[in-house]
Amino acid sequence: MVSIRECVSRDLIFIKNEVPSKEKALDFLCSRIADFKKTEAAFLREAVLERESKISTGIGLGIAVPHGRLPGWGETTLSILLLRKPVEYDALDNKPVRLILLFISDRDKPCDHINLLSRISYILSEEDNLESLLKSETPEELYKSFIEYSTQV
Numbered sequence: 001m002v003s004i005r006e007c008v009s010r011d012l013i014f015i016k017n018e019v020p021s022k023e024k025a026l027d028f029l030c031s032r033i034a035d036f037k038k039t040e041a042a043f044l045r046e047a048v049l050e051r052e053s054k055i056s057t058g059i060g061l062g063i064a065v066p067h068g069r070l071p072g073w074g075e076t077t078l079s080i081l082l083l084r085k086p087v088e089y090d091a092l093d094n095k096p097v098r099l100i101l102l103f104i105s106d107r108d109k110p111c112d113h114i115n116l117l118s119r120i121s122y123i124l125s126e127e128d129n130l131e132s133l134l135k136s137e138t139p140e141e142l143y144k145s146f147i148e149y150s151t152q153v
Helices: 022-037 041-054 110-125 127-134 139-150
Strands: 008-016 058-060 067-070 077-087 097-106
Touching: 008 022, 008 139, 022 041, 022 077, 022 097, 041 067, 041 097, 067 110, 077 139, 097 110, 097 127, 110 127, 110 139, 127 139
Parallel strands: 008 077, 067 097
Antiparallel strands: 077 097
16 A cells, blocks of 8 residues: 555655646646656646546545546655635636645556545545645645645545
8 A cells, every 4th residue: 555655755745825827837847747757748748638628536524635647657756735815717616716735646656546545545535634725825735745644544
């Protein structure tokens, strides 16, 4: 079972005042992961948008968990973006999103993908956890809180 700590790096945690659109937010995160993993962002974007075309990953409560699966990706990679100003996201509750957790996993490791999605959902379902994450002032604070909550799962 893959741990959240293994999936996320401090270098992939971001806080921004705003982004103009859902697409720009996804582009930003895919580009950051691509830079981190030294690969092409277009492949990541395509995988994420393919999944997003089926149904929005905006799960409600100001949260989105976009994800994609790629053959030969290797270890699952998670990036987090906290927005000061929410962005329209076509979320299931029709509310804008402030917290976006985008991850890419290996198509040949479906259990890792499902496990991470489940663990993220559990962490964010705890109201105190979500409130704390949304109040983070720095990427370091967001990272530390998320890792701390992941150890409770």
